[in-house]
Amino acid sequence: MTVSVATLGFPRIGLRRELKFALESYWAGKSSLAELLSAAAGLRALNWGRQKALGADILPSNDFSLYDHVLDTSALIGAIPPRYDWAGESVDPDLYFAMARGAQHDTARAGCGHAHDTTAMEMTKWFDTNYHFLVPELTAGQSFRIASTKIFDEFSEAKALGYPTRPVLLGPVSWLMLAKGKAVEPLALLPALLETYSEILARLAALGADWVQIDEPCLVLDLTDDQRTAFERTYASLATRGPKLMLTTYFGGLGDNLNLVAELPVHGLHLDLVRAPDQLEPALARLQPHVLLSLGVIDGRNIWRANLPDLYWRLKELAAKRDVVLAPSCSLIHVPVDLALETSLDPEVAQWLSFAAQKVEELAALAKALNEGEDASFAAFAASRIAAVARRTSPKIHDPAVAARIAALDTGGARRAASFAARREAQQKRLGLPAYPTTTIGSFPQTPDIRKARAAHVRGEIDDEAYARYLRAETRAAVKWQEEIGLDVLVHGEFERNDMVQYFGEQLAGFAFTRAGWVQSYGSRCVRPPVLYGDVSRPKTMTVDWWRYAQDQTDRPMKGMLTGPVTILNWSFVRDDQPREASCRQIALAIRDEVQDLETAGAAIVQIDEAALREGLPLRRSEWQHYLNWAVECFRIASSAVRDDTQIHTHMCYSEFNDIIRAIGDMDADVISIETARSQMELLDAFASYAYPNAVGPGVYDIHSPRIPAEREMTDLLALACKHISPEQVWVNPDCGLKTRKWDEVRPALIAMVAAAKSMRARTLVKEAYLAR
Ligand code: GLN
Ligand code: ZN
Secondary structure, three states: OOEEEEOOOOOOOOOOOHHHHHHHHHHOOOOOHHHHHHHHHHHHHHHHHHHHHHOOOEEEEOOOOOOOHHHHHHHHOOOOOHHHOOOOOOOOHHHHHHHHHOEEEOHHHHOOOOOEEEOOOOEEEOOOOOOEEEOOEEOOOOOOOOOOOHHHHHHHHHHHOOOOEEEEEEOHHHHHHHOEEOOOOHHHHHHHHHHHHHHHHHHHHHHOOOEEEEEOHHHHOOOOHHHHHHHHHHHHHHOOOOOEEEEEOOOOOOHHHHHHHHHOOOOEEEEEOOOOHHHHHHHHHHOOOOOEEEEEEEOOOOOEOOOHHHHHHHHHHHHHHOOEEEEEOOOHHHOOOOHHHOOOOOHHHHOOEOOHHHHHHHHHHHHHHHHHOHHHHHHHHHHHHHHHHHHHHOOOOOOHHHHHHHHHOOOOOOOOOOOHHHHHHHHHHHHOOOOOOEOOOOEOOOOHHHHHHHHHHHOOOOOHHHHHHHHHHHHHHHHHHHHHHOOOOEOOEOOOOOOOOHHHHOOOEEEEOOOOOOEEEEOOEEEOOOEEEEEEEOOOOOOHHHHHHHHOOOOOOEEEEEEOHHHHHHOOEOOOOOOHHHHHHHHHHHHHHHHHHHHHHOOOEEEEEOOOOHHHOOOOHHHHHHHHHHHHHHHHHHHOOOOOOOEEEEEEOOOOOHHHHHHHHHHOOOEEEEOOHHHOOOOHHHHHHHOOOOEEEEOOOOOOOOOOOOHHHHHHHHHHHHHHOOHHHEOEOOOOOOOOOOHHHHHHHHHHHHHHHHHHHHHHHHHHHHHHO
16 A cells, blocks of 8 residues: 655745745835746745655645745636726636735726725735635626636646646635525526636646646534535535546534535545544545545644654555555644754754654655655654653753742633722722723824834844833823823833733743744735744733833823733644643733732733734634633733723734624623724624623724725714613724834824714713703
């Protein structure tokens, strides 16, 4: 029996983010389309050569993308929203990038006498990853036809270079399930879509593709009967002719969809055995013997080195009985490219890690051992075992003081001492705020000057003191300006922070940072997630000095500003040797220390941002409650140790609260600021029907747009808010932090926002006077 190795997809951005720079240079008009396309072809050739050299047998093609693979699929099947005015035969790069990023037409080109914009397609997170895809849009009368030759071209390109490949194609049911349509039921479009998919598969077969990797990640979700039927119809029609299909599932187990999948007439099935190791047994019991199994045994979502001897013993018996493919659990686009670039990581931590290139090597070593006997991979196995033992026992990971604190923690007991009503009174006595209090979410513009100063400081061109002096001047100016325009609760502006997670991670024990561990977030944007490798503690205060400096400039309350434990966890690569909630509790204790130190220093208000709480929801509903329970508990561990008259704020920048409103209530923050400007306060419905008692700051200024809102718009929004929740609950603030905006936009917008709050107060006074008559 043979064991072979597949990769499912390799990072497209390049070893040193070459794709990012090629794209951004093209968008800026600094290079030609030919230059961009040749850079892209170069990256693909490198990736194929690299994966082959590292030991992959089955190479993917069409895993590359100039922006996003879901957008590529929409282009392939000609699902172009009507606003792009598409009349062409095939999707050209201008149209493709307009769909991805929006397009500004100048007057001359648009030819209609005035400038107008075509907005980009909506972007959202790809399952529970931090990768964003462009949401397919469907319109009434939607039809499909092959409108991009990318998948065929890249297959042929690889073939010409001497690499037979297995093209990657997003499956039709998942594509439809990810799509949004006005007045269309997506699944009703399935028959039409299947015709186009059949053509695509036939064309790939004609070019010489004997297998296609067809991705259906939606098979790990809760499915309705209609969706199940859609899968049955799809594979009854697609799997019976054309190339063999490797039906690829990832990000979870098939669970109750196993019976459905086992009946589909596909030739191969890929299972995620990292997220769901227990699904192998039942899958083996249910699957036909001729189905080629692809085992996702190496973690495609995390950066830990595998324990190869362990995996070997797990797979040995199975590999002797049937042919198998070994693969990462999912495409490798979710991990950084190559650990070899990390020259400044602590070597002890580095030996525990494995990035995309190393993961292919691990798969190859494992396959070799399974094919030829354990000794064939002696060196790799020995190194892997040594690293695993070292990691298990390292004092860098295990801090007895943290363990003792966690053991002493009264889980579930973390609660504010007094009820919200009592706290509210105590806080009002201390703060004396007017009705409709005004504040901002924390950050002020990160100007090019600030970025320059930070970069110069990182490079060592300006010393700590010069940098701090510069940041103090910025902070002072921001505080003074907030006072001048009459904001009630001030912020220091976060000028000293590079990123809301990295800033804290860098100061906490247990976190490491890579130099080049970039992962694609969307398009040309990449992030470098922190690596949470060990027990977390806070060696010393992290924000108190900056808070004190800012508070010293003013008599108004200055908010302490922290990132919450759940958000720090969700935006990092985290430990796989303990449950996520265990890591989160440790972070929560560290944040709790900081909250208390801020309080002791005199802060009357502390904000703990939980921007990523909602996106951490598991893919299956049955797992939501468990997640929400520990997420809320962690927030409360961080926030509950304060006095009654210390006000805790939290912030969440999204507008979908129906699913989590109960959890929001349980978090029991005194004030929560949320995103609402674009949805016309609709999301307050969730707060209203839950009868949410604490204070809410519904964002009245959409900071995602350069547009400056008028005072009137904001009073209208506030009046609208008062229809959903009681006026006494309402705070006045923007949707989110202002770091991405320019001061020229922020100044007039906040002046208008303060005016809007004042006009609401005046209205209340008039109303009270009227009622008192
Ligand atoms: N306090 C942070 C800021 O203002 C919050 C950012 C966020 O929610 N994403 O930038
Ligand atoms: Zn936000």
